Amino acid sequence: MASPLVVNILELTRRPGTDKDLIVAIPATILSLDDPRLTDDQDVAVNIHLESVSGGIVVTGTAVAGAQLSCRRCLTEFEMEVSGEIDELYQRIPDNPDATALTSEQLDLTSVVREGVLLAVPDAPLCRPDCPGLCPQCGADLATAPCGCNAVNKDDRWAALDALRDQLPPGQ
Ligand SMILES: [Zn+2]
Ligand SMILES: [Zn+2]
Known part of the structure; x- marks a missing residue:
């Protein structure tokens, strides 16, 4: 069976201005x-x-595929659709450096669709744009449960201020 991505372009090449x-x-x-x-x-x-x-x-055109990704902030696995962009120029006698040569009346788009999809997979995906990620101190997933590290931080800051105050001469 012929691949659904092989297109007969005989009609197209005969009549400029036509489309498919x-x-x-x-x-x-x-x-x-x-x-x-x-x-x-x-x-x-x-x-x-x-x-x-x-x-x-x-x-x-576009090619939309399903992807199973791992969030770069919280490491959660999530599914999303990636949309590959296809933008190609084919010429009988290529005079454009970006053009691919047409070698027959059949144009096989399998490799450009494949490439488009692969390029669309994000290198640093996020499960959602505002994913808070993991706590840098305890590793808790901040999207599901606040871990309390922030409170500890605040206490640490006050402790540091208290220590400073202790070093100042009395009466100031
Ligand atoms: Zn996430
Ligand atoms: Zn924490």
């Missing part, structure tokens, strides 16, 4: 993502627009 949409949900396994953070059991939602331009095809 590729909207498919594909099993993540097709992409061979090979990244433990990306879940294989959720389909990848691919939404790609192909537009025929003079001498080539512009391919833009």
